[in-house]
Amino acid sequence: MAKNNPRLELTWIGKENRARLEPRIRHDDCSLQVENLPKAPPPAGQQVLELE
Numbered sequence: 001m002a003k004n005n006p007r008l009e010l011t012w013i014g015k016e017n018r019a020r021l022e023p024r025i026r027h028d029d030c031s032l033q034v035e036n037l038p039k040a041p042p043p044a045g046q047q048v049l050e051l052e
Contacts (some may be wrong), residue, residue: 030036
């Protein structure tokens with residue numbers, strides 16, 4: 001008995017018309033890092049413990 005492995009082909013309208021991706025450049029902005037953001041005040045009635 002021969003093994004029959006049918007392949008499933010996914011098709012959809014516009015499959016041939018793929019959008020071309022543009023190259024992107026990553027720009028790190030140090031001022032937007034979590035460590036550099038201003039600290040929010042603690043919620044009313046709660047105490048904040050500083051870990052060092």
